[in-house]
Amino acid sequence: MAHLEIRSLHKQFGSFTALDHIELSVERGEFLVLLGPSGCGKTTLLRTIAGLERQDRGQILHAGRDISRLSPAARDYGIVFQSYALFPNLNVGQNVAYGLNQRRAGREAFQQRVDEMLRLVGLPGSENKYPAQLSGGQQQRIALARALATQPDLLLLDEPLSALDAIERVRLRSEIRQLQQNLGVTTLMVTHDQEEALAMADRIVVMKSGRIQQVGDPHDIYRFPRNDFVADFIGRSNLIEAEAIDPQHVSQGPLRLRSAAALSPGRAYRFNVRPEDIRLLDTLDQAENSFFATVDKCEFLGAFSLVTLTPVGQGSRPLLAQFSSNYLAGRPIHAGSTVRVGIPAEHLFPMPESA
């Protein structure tokens, strides 16, 4: 059995369904990220696991124990919030030690534990400072130290990086990930930032309107989204709706493209093509799945350029392509010009769900 099992969890706020029969299992030591837009139920799911919200129906099992009806204090987890929630009147040492039992551990071991935790989060010797004297990133490290000090079996992170500035966010996210891997503590994190999710997670759970849309490792979620929502929410994507004309080919407007997947002729398919999968070809290139397209717009973004293209021909839809600056090597792309592009067959994979 999985370390954390969520069975048919349902939660209703008035007429709003926050959690719609959620099924999920988390393995021991795993870093699982709950990802979705605001209002998708990811935070409610985390708070329900923490016992801060009570589900209407369903079960939560943690290490084989049914914790569905237990008070937060009777469960075994540490939690970190977006707002840090550090006690402003206690210094860093007192904050970290807040959940520690001095009587049981003994004074010396107690102090050692605080030192150890501060070293762990890279802020040794800061125990006499007050939270207000620390930067946001430092405060969040202290909050992490406080949550981990009692050796919880489960670490819950509620948008821990959202209040930080961009540079600090990137730095802390790799620190948290490394810390988690070193300690092997099972971790659930909520975020709305897809890049964060891709960078940190062992597995990502994409949610929308209280339902799980897809669960998978970052690579699968990105390469093989199950539906439009996932494709669109994670990275940029082109949605191509096309009808199979034989087991290998589909047509859409003027395009006739080969897909690497086995198709049933006559059926309509939805393909998700990432902008970086569209190749810029030589004008005379006659490669498979290549075609001429008119450049509608070109946005230069430093490392790459985002180009809106419309395939030449009747009934075609615009496509978004991404060409790396490295590849373009200084050759400019102008709006109004015509280019030859191609979509490799292995990147034309149909999405299993239609909606």
Add this chain to the structure above:
Amino acid sequence: MNAWSSLSSRWRLPAAERAPAGGVLLGLAALALCVFLLLPMGALFSHSLLDEQGQTSLARFREFAAMPGMATALWNTFWVALVVTLITVPLAFLYAYAIQRSCLPFKGLWRLIGLSPLLGPSLVGAISFIQWFGTQGLLKSWLGETSVYGPVGIVMATVFSSFPHALMILVVALASSDGRLYEAADALSATRWRKFLTVTLPAAKYGLISAAMVVFSYSVSEFGIPKVIGGNFKVLAVEIYVQVVGLQNFGRGAVVALVLLLPVLFAFVVDRQVQRRQQASLTARAVPYRPRPDWRRDGPLLLFTLLLAGAMLAVLGMAAYTSVITFWPYNLELTLGHYRYGLVEAGVLGAYLNSLQIALLTALLGTPFIFVTAYLLEKTGARQSALHALVQGMASLPMGVPGLVLGIGYILFFNHPDNPLNGLYQTFAILVIVNVVHYYSSCHLTALTALKSLDREFEAVSASLKVSQFVTFWRVTLPVCLPAVLEIFRYLFINAMTTVSALVFLYSPDTLPASVAILNLDEAGELGPAAAMASLIIVTTAAFSLLYSALTHLLLQRHQAWRSAKH
């Protein structure tokens, strides 16, 4: 896997014992508020709807309407309150504007002077205006043929004593402003006047409405002032006193109280609606406005502030002066005779000690009750439960109930022979309780504001660390909210020391409070001793305030180093 999760819970505290269910405690608080607020108000309603035979009827209201002079009293009360509001609110607005939005020197001093009328009983202003403008007054000629005894005196004295209440609200309303709006207006080259009309005024609109409501209800329910300076000018508040204390006609008193309650309750409901709409007018990204020196604005404001502060000092000063001279204006020899007479011969010493006792008990018992109730309301249980709504409603209701009305409700309810709590009547306990209830709302608001500024997740964090909610209350919530707690204590003490309105119906010879004793002195024509005893109260509350400031300063410095800790 590794030592992390297998290593036993050596570090962990034992699972927190379930904190005594917050719901139960909140239920007890609700019960207390029911008994000491809702039921007395209910008694007021039922008494006014029952006739002499105990039948339900509107007989008392018909009787009220037919009573000679009642219509006049009603009309007088209204127009005086209206005039007082129209004078006080603009004055207080300008004064608050000078404090918050200009570069005047000594802002702390101006603020202190502006709030000084709070220190004494309301009749201090009345006594002082008699001395300035009365038959023997220095400035009698300013009023021409008009006598100060009557509406003129009532308006002047009420403006004086309601001014700090409006000032407190407007200072807060003008404190929170978004500097970016002013910069945007500057960038669009808006004129000074246009900026005032389009940025300042709209932002302070709700504060202005609140202040107007507070001043209006203050004036409607003020009782000491018309009694001292009103002459033959009839107002409702005094009518109630006459009906209940003079004629022992509780039923009729109840009707008048109800008539008094309606406009105030109306003001209260309007105020609540307005406040509800005010939320989120200031976002977290707002940049505080910092005034830059500008003599075209600061010059006139300084003049205005000097004039008004001077006038207020003149009022307070005259009361103090009256207390130490032999007989105005014939014998200006300095004497402590009035103090001796008041304290010893008129027996106010006992009343003064009573007041000290009442004020201390009100502050000592009221502060924890109010703060803990606000805490339970904010931090426990389902926030949307019916119990929470009930307590929240009851906590804000006293703001809409004049002290007089509350006092009559208490008589009707607790003086009833069948009431098991009948024993409370005429004890110190009931005086303390009625004070706590009377001043509940603003204390509750202070506590709630402080509690809301705490991170919402403190309780969740401590639960995850298996620390009981009680420990977190003691180690974190209370220390962080300490300034608010101390502020509630001070507010309760000062108000309990100076109030007359509810106590006047509830005291016994043994529990006579000083403020009422002073009113009685004045009624007996002893203006000098009355001024002396009022000055004594002012000195007490002022000394208390000083002590309070020194103590809080010390306390915050010693135990709250984190507040001043910066990078």
